[in-house]
Amino acid sequence: MGVTKTEVFTAEQNRVAELAKAFAHPARVAILQLLAQKKACICGDLVDELPLAQATVSQHLKELKRIGIIQGDIDPPRVCYCINEPVWEEARQAFGGVFDLLLVKACC
Numbered sequence: 001m002g003v004t005k006t007e008v009f010t011a012e013q014n015r016v017a018e019l020a021k022a023f024a025h026p027a028r029v030a031i032l033q034l035l036a037q038k039k040a041c042i043c044g045d046l047v048d049e050l051p052l053a054q055a056t057v058s059q060h061l062k063e064l065k066r067i068g069i070i071q072g073d074i075d076p077p078r079v080c081y082c083i084n085e086p087v088w089e090e091a092r093q094a095f096g097g098v099f100d101l102l103l104v105k106a107c108c
Contacts, residue, residue, distance in 0.1 A: 070083060
């Protein structure tokens, strides 16, 4: 596997790419949609709502939490997750900025 060479890109470019990973799998998109729709912390309900195994949901939650777009409160044996609103807004602005750049110039 090749080297990603992330160090040759700006911090902003690397962050946009990292935030894009949150939306790079349909299961993560579904999780984010559920959390955004509920506008509250959700615990075990995610597994009931998705056609995925507990372990698979947990792996996607772990990645979303690592990126920072969700946050979780651990109260064993439950972990409750919700949208991390400042990071959600960061993603919205980052993607909007990229899309706005592309709209400025007509292609072909």
